[in-house]
Amino acid sequence: MSILQLASNRRAPRSWGSTLQLIAGAALFWAVAASLTFIAAPGLDTFGRLLVFSESNGLSMLFFALVLQRFRIFSSARPMLRWVLVGAIAVPLGYVLGHVIALRLLGEPFRLLSMGHDRMVPVIFTVLIAGFGLYFFATRERLANEAVARAEAQRLAAETQLRLLRAQLQPHMLFNTLANLRSLVADDSKQAVHMIDQLIVYLRNTLSASRIDTSTLGEEFTQLRAYLEIMSVRMGPRLIYRLELPPELESVPIPSMLLQPLVENAIKHGIEPKVGAGSIEVFAQRTADGVEITVADTGLGLPPGSDISMTADMATGSYGLVHVRERLQVLYGSKASLTLNPHVPSGFCATVKIPT
Secondary structure, three states: OOOOHHHHHOOOOOOHHHHHHHHHHHHHHHHHHHHHHHHHOOOOOOHHHHHHHHHHHHHHHHHHHHHHOOOHHHHOOOHHHHHHHHHHHHHHHHHHHHHHHHHHHHOOOOOOOOOOHHHHHHHHHHHHHHHHHHHHHHHHHHHHHHHHHHHHHHHHHHHHHHHHHHHHHHHHHHHHHHHHHHHHHHHOHHHHHHHHHHHHHHHHHHHHHHOOOEEEHHHHHHHHHHHHHHHHHHHHHHEEEEEEOOHHHOOOEEEOOOOHHHHHHHHHHHHOOOOOOEEEEEEEEEOOOEEEEEEEEOOOOOOOOOOHHHHHHOOOHHHOHHHHHHHHHHHHHHHOEEEEEEOOOOOEEEEEEEEO
């Protein structure tokens, strides 16, 4: 670890613990540098004096680097330019201050630099080490910034997909439900009123979800209940559903409309094509790592001989499992997952695991 490592973490305030770790790492780094100087230039000086000068110079450079990072002119510059500016100031100032400290510790009279080839070796070695540190950490910061930019692009892409999902899901639901309402008004006014009530709940929750990126499990289950109630009126006895959410999990945050595509997929590809009745169960439970939500149906399931690894392609369009998996990857990385398995005795099971 170089004494100029500070700038690689300049955007996050350092705690006392991380600062002490940085100082300890810098002390170890410059102890190694003193050892290399002692080996590379035998007879230059005793190891003790080299160690005192190396530690004093290195920690002094660290001090100036920490101070310089607080100035706006450095924080707003591009990474490579910022490192050059910090190094151009921190290295010479740290070298001078380090020499003053080292000579005071050794009880010797002050002298900044003695002439002679042997006395230039520590200076050249210090500059080379500092230059290497500048280049290394500037490169690391550039790569880190590129990774952040890629992650941000993926997040924006996921948000765009979510907006498309919302834009397509609402008219899709509205048109089909209104078509059913038209026939129910004349044939069964009580059921028509019930469907209108559920449609109001569904649209209200969908509108709220369209304005935010995160909702709660309680809100998601309320929206799913309204949706499934509407679908049960449309499909009649062909659809049976059950929702199970423990009260202690109702306030758990979750990406908005994350479960809706899974339930839509279960109906579209499992229940609707099946002859006879089918059921959908959605339940959540606490796990050691977070929360697990399962959407299981007793629909058609996978065709015989199908590869479970290819089931993400079952849901085409913007309602598919691929969309859910990509959102989880962008938002949580490897901490979240979507697993797909056959449901016994028939149907399909999708399980989402998210950290809390």
